[in-house]
Amino acid sequence: MNWISNYVRPKINSLFSRREVPENLWLKCPECGTMLFHRELTNALNVCTNCDYHMxxxxxxxxxxxxxxxxxxxxxxxxxxxxxxxxxxxxxxxxxxxxxxxxxxxxxxxxxxxxxxxxxxxxxxxxxxxxxxxxxxxxxxxxxxxxxxxxxxxxxxxxxxxxxxxxxxxxxxxxxxxxxxxxxxxxxxxxxxxxxxxxxxxxxxxxxxxxxxxxxxxxxxxxxxxxxxxxxxxxxxxxxxxxxxxxxxxxxxxxxxxxxxxxxxxxxxxxxxxxxxxxMNTTPPVYGDLPAPADAPPALPGQ
Missing domain, CATH: 3.90.226.10 (2-enoyl-CoA Hydratase; Chain A, domain 1)
Structure with missing residues (x-):
């Protein structure tokens, strides 16, 4: 039994062999052809980060x-x-x-x-x-x-x-x-x-x-x-x-x-x-977790 052929070589090949990449990880922009990573595209609401094409x-x-x-x-x-x-x-x-x-x-x-x-x-x-x-x-x-x-x-x-x-x-x-x-x-x-x-x-x-x-x-x-x-x-x-x-x-x-x-x-x-x-003729939009106070004091200069 040749341990180099049966063990060492397969081990080295497995380390350097190409791993299969799932096909759905990248999407090609139909407008500019840029390859976009799926998470990046999701975060951008399906808008191309290169040309702003709205998918x-x-x-x-x-x-x-x-x-x-x-x-x-x-x-x-x-x-x-x-x-x-x-x-x-x-x-x-x-x-x-x-x-x-x-x-x-x-x-x-x-x-x-x-x-x-x-x-x-x-x-x-x-x-x-x-x-x-x-x-x-x-x-x-x-x-x-x-x-x-x-x-x-x-x-x-x-x-x-x-x-x-x-x-x-x-x-x-x-x-x-x-x-x-x-x-x-x-x-x-x-x-x-x-x-x-x-x-x-x-x-x-x-x-x-x-x-x-x-x-x-x-x-x-x-x-x-x-x-x-x-x-x-x-x-x-x-x-x-x-x-x-x-x-x-x-x-x-x-x-x-x-x-x-x-x-x-x-x-x-x-x-x-x-x-x-x-x-709707209502108050301006409120952002954040809590509503704005009804009687907020005026901001001081520099604040």
């Missing part, structure tokens, strides 16, 4: 970063019919729903949450693009109405984060009916004198843009978000002309008066905290 983020991740202490309560949404039209293309509609629910862990494309932003009770509604492209179906309409009714019951503002490719074709006319349903729900908020703020994220297109996504008292967008009814490729093919650079992106729409703000994701919480308190 997709789930509603739950967004709510955790938005609400005080990351705490929120999910508002129940009435279930929608699974297959009202018996629709089938390459797959049956129930099979597509089953795959989307397994992939995202959610029952539908929209989630409603209740919590506090800088001590102000707020209802937030978030659209999940990973769930069949965030498409607007009956569950989305039910979620918006549930959020509006809860906001009215608590007399608090409602913030909606849109991310969708438009209406859901598998629900046909029933999907298009969510446009007037959501419009009536927004009107209910207005009649109650409550703010409705919309944050448009990439992408927000189709019937979603033509209804609840453009009805906010204040329209905010994330940098670089695609916001449109028909996409730029469809428009170019129709009019047979080259569109301006950045056409239908958030910054272009801000310059042309369709948006009020373009806000970086890391600044969204502070922006909403100030804006919602202003719209």
């Amino acid at each position: 997709a983020i789930t509603p739950r991740e967004r709510f955790t970063a938005l609400f005080d202490g990351g705490l929120f309560t999910e508002v129940p949404v009435p279930p929608a019919l699974n297959d009202p039209l018996g629709f089938k293309d390459q797959k049956r509609y129930p099979d597509r729903l089953r795959e989307a629910r397994k992939k995202t862990g959610e029952e539908g494309a929209m989630i409603v949450a209740e919590g506090e932003i800088a001590r102000l009770k707020t209802i937030c509604v978030g659209q999940n693009f990973a769930f069949m492209g965030g498409s607007m179906g009956m569950q989305v309409g039910n979620a918006i109405i549930a959020g509006v009714e809860r906001a009215i019951a608590l007399h608090c503002p409602l913030v909606l984060f849109s991310a969708a490719g438009g209406a859901r074709m598998q629900e046909g006319i029933l999907s298009l009916m969510q446009m007037p349903r959501s419009t009536v729900a927004v009107q209910m908020l207005r009649e109650a004198g409550l703010p409705y703020v919309v944050v448009l994220t990439d992408p927000t297109t189709g019937g979603v843009t033509a209804s609840y996504a453009m009805l906010g008292d204040v329209q905010i967008a994330e940098p670089g978000a695609l916001i449109c009814f028909a996409g730029p490729r469809v428009i170019e093919q129709t009019i047979r002309e080259t569109l301006p650079e950045g056409f239908q992106r958030a910054e272009y729409l801000l310059d042309h008066g369709m948006l009020d703000r373009v806000v970086h994701r890391k600044d969204m919480r502070d922006e909403l905290a100030r804006l919602l308190r202003l719209l």
Whole structure:
């Protein structure tokens, strides 16, 4: 028995052999190609630290970063019919729903949450693009109405984060009916004198843009978000002309008066905290674990 061959050499090889690295530790930025470590990306709220490209983020991740202490309560949404039209293309509609629910862990494309932003009770509604492209179906309409009714019951503002490719074709006319349903729900908020703020994220297109996504008292967008009814490729093919650079992106729409703000994701919480308190005509936002004293003495010079 050769102990050098049987023991020493394998030991040396094991020390210097390449260790396998899990594939999910690094993510490539689709905009600039930078390789980003997963923890660094999570801490940056899925925003590239090199080029500031805003990647997709789930509603739950967004709510955790938005609400005080990351705490929120999910508002129940009435279930929608699974297959009202018996629709089938390459797959049956129930099979597509089953795959989307397994992939995202959610029952539908929209989630409603209740919590506090800088001590102000707020209802937030978030659209999940990973769930069949965030498409607007009956569950989305039910979620918006549930959020509006809860906001009215608590007399608090409602913030909606849109991310969708438009209406859901598998629900046909029933999907298009969510446009007037959501419009009536927004009107209910207005009649109650409550703010409705919309944050448009990439992408927000189709019937979603033509209804609840453009009805906010204040329209905010994330940098670089695609916001449109028909996409730029469809428009170019129709009019047979080259569109301006950045056409239908958030910054272009801000310059042309369709948006009020373009806000970086890391600044969204502070922006909403100030804006919602202003719209609710209440005191400025309070940060920290304890509320500010009612009769605080004036600060001395140099303090």
